[in-house]
Amino acid sequence: MTLFFDTIFLSLSVTFVSVFFGVIFAVLFEKTTLAFKNTFLLIFTLPLLLPPYIVALGFSELFSEWIFSFFGVVLVESIIYIPIPMLGTFLLLKNINKSFEDSAKIFCSWFCVLRKITIPLISPYLFLISSIVFLLSLGNYSVVNFLRYKTFVIQSFVEFSAFYEYKSAYILSILIFLIVATLLLFEKYYAKKNYASIFENIDFKNKNPIDLKNYKYILFSFVLFLASAFVILPIFTLVFNSHSFSNYLKAYDLVSNSIYRSIIYAGIGAFFITLFGFILAFYIKTKNYYILDFFSVLFFALPSTVLGIIFIKLFNHEWSSFIYSTPIIIILAYILKYSVISTRLIFSNLSQLPQSFDDSARVLGASKFYTILHITIPLLKNTFLFSYFLAFVFLIRDTDITMLLYSAGNETFAVQLFTLMANSPQEIVSALCVIMILVILLPILAWFILRKIF
């Protein structure tokens, strides 16, 4: 029981630190005239896109023993999860109806407007974002495992793998089930009902950002220091420790097969996630099947260890060996765990399409299917593309679920790197991490190029 409460305390600490810095960064990057704010936004987003243990490894090479402690875990997990409240708050601040703030600016300064109007207005959504960070931290396996810190998730995994015992996994599942149900009810019946109107924007964008005046140099130095300490330095340490180009060639030889496997699994998985996401989003919107939304969020929130145990229980039979002993089980788990990304993304864009688009096609005699094919899908093509690339990046970086489910000869790059970390020379491991960073950055670059073309 002590371990259970220790884990909760750890996740709450990670949530507090992530949300604190995430909100500050979002305000600085969206609301002010801070120099290089878009570059900083990208830098602070990077840790979310990398396999979590890479950030942990970068820090362990910087700080050695100190990082293997409660504070070390809080620091590393917070850096990994800061992008979630940062990007979430950034989007909320960007989309909030500017006249709410303008009407307060008539009475008081920008700081007062932020404190009394903007932050309270978005607070229900901030609560939801904080809860996502809490759930992700609660279910994190690879960071706590790498930093040798015992949590309830580690316990549930050890109990299952050593003794085939599910008790801890059950307790975790019930807790997360209750949290997810509460959050979705809060979102549907409180946040959306009372606060949806704050995003009904008319035509004024943030044309007058907060002028930082004399504080601009201090704040720039502060953000630059944090970007260097949190992201640039750990990654630079990996590049520095890889020593020479020949180490990259050796590293590539070791993992070339798993890189191709990763790309193939992620490519197939991202396609089905986008397709499945569209189908779910369509049914949630047109038929109000909110139970589908509940399950997609639940599977995302469940720790990978628990989801892995469910899959093993479900498919570890003779009749299903074509699933259990092939990459199909990995791809199925990807679809179940990450569908929420495309479902939420596509649902949000689907909801913004005027009903009249659909109606006018129907009035002209188009069938439902024809309307979806020729009106809805073409209108959402950019959303599909974005959903595909986002899912692709999440699948390439996935370690936790793949580690539990891969069979011999089917391991992905992220999993192989995680296992090589334990018994390979430091310079090879560092080179592998840099290769992993490049593998993840390439599809992001591709997305930017394709976005310009389409």
Add this chain to the structure above:
Amino acid sequence: MINIKNITKQYTKNKILENFSLHVEQGSRVVLFGASGSGKSTLLRIIAGLENIDDGEIYIDSKLVSKKNEIIIQADKREIGFVFQDLALWPHLNVAQNIEFGLKIKKVDKEDIVEKVKEILKKVNLSGFESREISQLSGGQKQRVALARTLVVNPKIILMDEPLSSLDYELNTQLRQEILSLQKEFKFTLVYVTHNKEEAEFLADNILYM
């Protein structure tokens, strides 16, 4: 009262206002009338200090408040009221909390705040609505709360950006009468934006076609 001298405002390559001048006398009612995109709303935001200008100068009470690329006196120091097109009533605050916001910023005594809120709600025919949530109000009631929130701090100038555009004809007629009565009672300078000719002719001392 308000003296606008040769101002220019453009967004990217689109010039919204070019070499524009206007003089508004104290206590007068000026209506800016024109089609969408003619720069009416932008002009109000510039007067309020929510947007800067690319050229020219703006004076309020003979004080320079805005000049080229610089807002000299910020919006909260201009003693101006603004009723937005979408009213911008904060949904996390109830009716009384919305109205008393400006009074609290000015550090008015708590007892005076309660008194002033009660008084202004009576003036806009919403007595007893103090604890109502914004989401529970009708369109006309929201309009009155927005007016009350603006009037309660006793500004010398009130800017209104198509505040009645979303209301039906009957309510529109009733509320424009109330705005006129309140202007005569409080004697504030009114700069009003509309694209409704009847509304413009009813409210204005002077109509500026843009």
